[in-house]
Amino acid sequence: MVLAPLVLGACGSGGSADAGDRSEPAELRLAIGGEPEEGFDPTLGWGRYGSPLFQSTLLARDADLDVVPDLATDWSVSEDGLVWTVDIRTDAVFTDGEPVTARDVAYTFTTASESGGLTDVTVLDEAVVVDEDTVELRLVRPQSTFVNRLVSLGIVPEHAHGADYARQPVGSGPFRLLQWDQGQQLIVERNDDYYGERPAFERIVFQFTGEDASMAAASAGQVDMVAVPSQLAATEVPGMRLVAVRSVDNRGITFPYVPDEGRTTQDGAPIGNDVTSDLAVRQAVNLAVDREALVEGVLEGFGSPATGPVDALPWFEPASAIEDADPARAEQLLEEAGWVDEDGDGVREKDGVPAAFSLLYPADDSLRQGLALAVADMLAPIGLEVSAQGESWDVIDQRLHADAVLFGWGSHDPTEMYNLYSSRQAGVEYWNPGFYADPDVDAHLEAAMAATDQETANEHWRAAQYDGPGTGFGPAGDAAWAWLVNLEHTYLVDECLDVGTPQIEPHGHGWPITAGIAGWRWTC
Numbered sequence: 001m002v003l004a005p006l007v008l009g010a011c012g013s014g015g016s017a018d019a020g021d022r023s024e025p026a027e028l029r030l031a032i033g034g035e036p037e038e039g040f041d042p043t044l045g046w047g048r049y050g051s052p053l054f055q056s057t058l059l060a061r062d063a064d065l066d067v068v069p070d071l072a073t074d075w076s077v078s079e080d081g082l083v084w085t086v087d088i089r090t091d092a093v094f095t096d097g098e099p100v101t102a103r104d105v106a107y108t109f110t111t112a113s114e115s116g117g118l119t120d121v122t123v124l125d126e127a128v129v130v131d132e133d134t135v136e137l138r139l140v141r142p143q144s145t146f147v148n149r150l151v152s153l154g155i156v157p158e159h160a161h162g163a164d165y166a167r168q169p170v171g172s173g174p175f176r177l178l179q180w181d182q183g184q185q186l187i188v189e190r191n192d193d194y195y196g197e198r199p200a201f202e203r204i205v206f207q208f209t210g211e212d213a214s215m216a217a218a219s220a221g222q223v224d225m226v227a228v229p230s231q232l233a234a235t236e237v238p239g240m241r242l243v244a245v246r247s248v249d250n251r252g253i254t255f256p257y258v259p260d261e262g263r264t265t266q267d268g269a270p271i272g273n274d275v276t277s278d279l280a281v282r283q284a285v286n287l288a289v290d291r292e293a294l295v296e297g298v299l300e301g302f303g304s305p306a307t308g309p310v311d312a313l314p315w316f317e318p319a320s321a322i323e324d325a326d327p328a329r330a331e332q333l334l335e336e337a338g339w340v341d342e343d344g345d346g347v348r349e350k351d352g353v354p355a356a357f358s359l360l361y362p363a364d365d366s367l368r369q370g371l372a373l374a375v376a377d378m379l380a381p382i383g384l385e386v387s388a389q390g391e392s393w394d395v396i397d398q399r400l401h402a403d404a405v406l407f408g409w410g411s412h413d414p415t416e417m418y419n420l421y422s423s424r425q426a427g428v429e430y431w432n433p434g435f436y437a438d439p440d441v442d443a444h445l446e447a448a449m450a451a452t453d454q455e456t457a458n459e460h461w462r463a464a465q466y467d468g469p470g471t472g473f474g475p476a477g478d479a480a481w482a483w484l485v486n487l488e489h490t491y492l493v494d495e496c497l498d499v500g501t502p503q504i505e506p507h508g509h510g511w512p513i514t515a516g517i518a519g520w521r522w523t524c
Contacts (some may be wrong), residue, residue, distance in 0.1 A: 039166025
């Protein structure tokens with residue numbers, strides 16, 4: 001059965017209604033992104049960005065990104081970093097009425113570690129139930145970032161985790177699934193047995209519509225919040241205000257790091273590029289790109305310049321950043337490296353090889369298209385010929401080790417930085433597609449992962465980015481990527497809806513704005 005859209009008028013959605021005529025609504029309608037086609041099973045990756053919504057997590061991050069308890073009441077880590085002991089609350093129940101126990105926690109972590117899903121728990125050796133409310137998570141090796149699994153992995157019930165769970169989730173979170181009409185909408189209702197802060201709204205409807213339809217719904221007063229691209233963020237909609245949320249959702253260019261020597265992957269995809277494998281070219285790109293201009297011209301001001309994958313997070317190294325564009329210095333580096341324009345055609349050459357390369361981006365992504373075209377224009381004056389090409393992901397999958405690609409990343413978990421730059425991850429799915437490798441950087445990344453305290457881990461994360469002149473994976477060192485911008489996630493929100501203080505959001509997959517949804521309130 002498909003529920004017809006509700007016309008709430010003065011009692012709910014209705015950006016054009018007079019605020020004074022409203023009573024507090026029982027329902028919210030949101031158009032904040034696409035639906036998770038794989039469903040709502042945390043052991044397969046649901047909830048790793050934002051909130052699992054239907055499930056509880058052991059820990060959570062507050063608005064300042066500090067780790068705080070959720071289902072857990074206490075947790076500790078052994079001195080060798082191998083055993084995480086977690087005590088859980090005794091008043092949590094699943095939506096089918098069964099209590100949440102340590103057995104469910106152990107089952108969840110064990111299943112996630114074996115599922116091969118997008119939440120990586122492969123470091124887990126075993127999960128051991130100590131008693132009804134205590135579990136030990138024993139690791140194969142210390143991993144400083146394991147805390148993020150406690151933050152992101154929603155707990156599922158052992159007794160009700162079957163083949164259809166992803167479509168009919170049972171959890172102990174603030175909401176329960178009422179109806180999912182694939183391709184159209186998801187309807188959830190408040191879980192009145194939830195142990196935490198009671199959500200103010202009885203029902204929330206997530207609408208799965210494209211940008212044009214979502215904006216039309218907002219203008220017609222049919223939704224209370226709509227996610228909008230930066231190009232539309234300044235659109236005025238009566239009764240709605242703009243909420244721009246800082247994020248670490250970044251866009252950057254990965255370079256093939258090794259020369260073209262005829263190597264291929266097991267699937268036959270070519271590896272290497274004779275232009276981008278030259279350090280001078282990579283550093284010149286990083287220096288010549290005017291990131292402030294990208295923010296203003298492509299993002300309409302809704303973002304910030306990026307020169308690394310973890311800007312402004314606790315493990316960011318500021319010394320690795322490029323402060324301002326310097327095309328003159330970029331040209332000097334190219335000249336010194338032997339890239340010269342001998343025939344006067346505007347494109348440099350070296351040993352008969354023109355300084356030209358392709359920059360691929362997903363053809364259906366207008367933001368990445370704008371960035372790619374702007375970067376190509378910025379690099380032409382220094383003698384680099386860049387061909388911006390919109391392609392399908394099938395094409396990009398075959399060319400990402402031999403051509404530059406404009407990717408998007410961004411996470412609260414520094415494991416992502418490890419995956420992007422560790423030589424162990426070279427060519428693994430979308431991790432480290434350029435086959436970057438540096439033994440000193442690898443050593444710091446491994447030390448950061450193996451650290452038993454966060455301060456030591458952060459020291460190594462920072463050193464991997466920059467550890468003195470000419471070192472690190474950052475733009476002043478190996479310049480393995482050219483990071484361009486950090487996005488602001490922009491939402492048009494009903495002027496009467498208080499969404500609190502949103503977190504600095506991760507990459508836009510999922511619904512990161514919902515991390516604080518239990519605290520949203522109607523104010524007029």
